Amino acid sequence: MPKRPTIIDVAEYAGVSKSTVSRVISGGSVRETTRRRVMTAIEALGYEHNAIASSMRTNRTNIIMLAIPDITNPFWPDVARGVQDVMDDAGYAVVFANSDWRGSREKMFLRMAQRNRFDGILINPIQVTATELDETHLPTVLIGSRTDYPGFDSVGSHSYDGTQQALKHLFSLGHRRIGLIQGKRVNRPGASRMKSYLDFLDEHSLPRDDTLIVEYPFDQRGGYQGAIDLLTLPVPPTAILAANDILAMGALQAAHDMGFAVPGDVSIVGQDDIFAAKITVPPLTTVAKPKYEIGTQAATVLLARINGETDRQWQQHLFPCRLKIRGSTAPPRE
Amino acid sequence: MPKRPTIIDVAEYAGVSKSTVSRVISGGSVRETTRRRVMTAIEALGYEHNAIASSMRTNRTNIIMLAIPDITNPFWPDVARGVQDVMDDAGYAVVFANSDWRGSREKMFLRMAQRNRFDGILINPIQVTATELDETHLPTVLIGSRTDYPGFDSVGSHSYDGTQQALKHLFSLGHRRIGLIQGKRVNRPGASRMKSYLDFLDEHSLPRDDTLIVEYPFDQRGGYQGAIDLLTLPVPPTAILAANDILAMGALQAAHDMGFAVPGDVSIVGQDDIFAAKITVPPLTTVAKPKYEIGTQAATVLLARINGETDRQWQQHLFPCRLKIRGSTAPPRE
């Protein structure tokens, strides 16, 4: 295998110095005639720029990392697309990392980002602490509405408010006994949703009932189990709010299997509005989040940080949620 | 910001040469006592290995690229997970690239892989030719059952056979007039599925009817449109086979909207068995593909190529498909 040509080879071929070739490549100021000479040399030799050598000098890799729990959850592909579309345009490659809800993997990925001198990190944190993130010394933007990481930019949706919308909707339909299926986090609960739920109860003088709150892994089986727990209560809830659509879809299935009509016997509301929410039967009422936009915005903020274009303090970007009322909610049976 | 320590700093601190530090890091043979000295120095200085500098010397980046059309299609996240799980264990980072069915983007990504000296490429090719792939000089494994890229390893599923299974199932239920919704490819048709379909017709002496074959983009709307085309025919088919589940789900919706009962008036079969196929109403009969396994296998084959562990010629790895009979198929109405 013939050795790959370097800028030195190109320089010789074109009869200029390697500095000039470098300038041509990186868009420095060169005379038009020499630029053309160099370009033909590049063509002739089949020269391919070596990003590694370049990174070595510039301390820039043009690679960022996107660390999420699990690409298999349909929420994330949309976010990922948003990230990629922005990053592609900016000439960055995006490395994916699935922590799989495991803190150890998350840490491994952070080390990987450091070793490889990636230019930045987008992360939906699982276990990692703010200090650990700080220690990477890499520009970092959080994805998700997290208030427990002061000092970091974050991009997410206003899930507290979204939960309120869902509950208001159910309340106005006449529901007074509303179950909550939480997604189990390794370390911390889906704090804002839970708080929103409790606040709502208090505000409308509804009793807090711990049996109405169940917590299961963020997958369909989790939702299924959760719904079974709730619907087998002595006095089952007339409505169920799930922390995301996957859980809600599991709940839908459980209700179906147990002979509960949806929305006749029990109303179900999800969150996220993944593509499949439209095609369940009945179609799922859900709190829609602008997934793609979260991705593009997170990427944009990160780029700004990387390029030092913003000296502003860290900032939280929260997109509003929108309740999509579909067929899975109705007034409770008399 | 203090300069990052290098192995030279570590060497000084530990009182050894940089060569020794290098050996400690990369697992060369060093005396246990010196290894410990070096390790404490690394700890003390907070040294982080510089993968860029390393790559520069070794021509290894430990990064591979996974190029697919669109991560947003639920088929791909599963494959991606498989790829990542294997690559993580091998210490590789995976860069994602969504060509978005555009050949120009695909080419851009290949150049990126070259520039960045990635160690290998996993690709579900859209427009790129075998020659172009060859010219990257990077170990490449194709994902999908493609026979039109001689010289390349490929990992996919036996979709010809899967289509046969689906058709046999429909045929044995009594269907004789079966529509096909194809996914539109930018450049070439889903050849094996189409061939399988036509072969089946011939074999069972069913008439070829061009109006029974429609082609639309690989999304839900495409499936919707396709089904409308088919169901508004003077003599509509009693069963529809869609090229993937997303198309099938669109078809399901269209049938529903047009007042066709599924499976009463029309049976529908999808392909892939994405997670949402289980939760449609009725649940979708579909040709299941081992998505995760395709991912792990593709990654494994690529690793073998990268490490030169195989001098075998290129090889096609085809997983068998399995028909999952659910609720969307039944005998045709008399």
Next chain:
DNA sequence: TCAACAAATGGGAACGTTCCCATTATAACA
């Protein structure tokens, strides 16, 4: 036409590793 100045170009060091080869320390054996 010649300064004076700006623009274009060239040369060489530097980035932080790895790897080859030479050298030194240790172990094994007679």
Next chain:
DNA sequence: TGTTATAATGGGAACGTTCCCATTTGTTGA
């Protein structure tokens, strides 16, 4: 204990860029 073989270590070049600074070339205006 001396000799030889082996293991451990050190020194320096090399990987292919970029960037600084010095030098050359070109341009402009009196």
